[in-house]
Amino acid sequence: MRVHLDTDFLVHALGRAGPERQRLLQLADSDALVEISAVAWYELVRGPRTPQQLAVARSFFPEDGGVVPFSEELALRAAEVFRLLGSPRKRAADIAIGVTASVMGATLLSRNPRDFKGIPALELEVVGE
Numbered sequence: 001m002r003v004h005l006d007t008d009f010l011v012h013a014l015g016r017a018g019p020e021r022q023r024l025l026q027l028a029d030s031d032a033l034v035e036i037s038a039v040a041w042y043e044l045v046r047g048p049r050t051p052q053q054l055a056v057a058r059s060f061f062p063e064d065g066g067v068v069p070f071s072e073e074l075a076l077r078a079a080e081v082f083r084l085l086g087s088p089r090k091r092a093a094d095i096a097i098g099v100t101a102s103v104m105g106a107t108l109l110s111r112n113p114r115d116f117k118g119i120p121a122l123e124l125e126v127v128g129e
Contacts, residue, residue, distance in 0.1 A: 001032040003125075004068070004101040005060075006094075006110035007043040010036070012128060014057055019128040023109065024060065034060050037100035038070045039093055074100050085118050098122050 005013075005024075013020035027034050036044075045054060061067060078099040082092060094112075098119040101108040107123040110116060116124055 001030070002104060002106040003027060003032050003034050004097070004104065004106040004108045005034065005036045005040065006097060006108060006112070006115075007040045008111045009109045009127060010040075010044060010057060012111060014053060020111065023127045028060060033062070033106075035066050035068050035104070035106065036061060037068050037097050039096045039100065041067045043093060068100055068104060070096060070100065074103060077103060081119055084120075091115060095119060098124075 009020055010024075012018060013024040044057060049057075058066075074096070078096040081099055082088070082095050085091070085095065088095075094115040098108060098116040099122075102119060102122040107125050108116065109125050109127055111126065111128050113124060113126050113129065116122055
């Protein structure tokens, strides 16, 4: 199983006990490949976060490849979806995150299903809404 984490999901999982943390710990104890898109990682690290919070967050992803780059191909696909959905500027980063998960064949874990509504072929698992 391949899983991508949305920024808000990870912030809640790291910040307090709850369903997000429980799900993240389940994934850590499983054979799942846990990743995050570079766009979601950017949203997380821009803060405010302490170095300790970032180190804990990074520990859930493989050292090599755990942060999936936002490539030219992903940018083109995300732009197509952005236009398809009517150019919703408030959702631009979420569209990039969702398209990355979809293209990688990953299930995206999020607290906010409306942020990813309409993204083709996206498998979404809502936790802690």
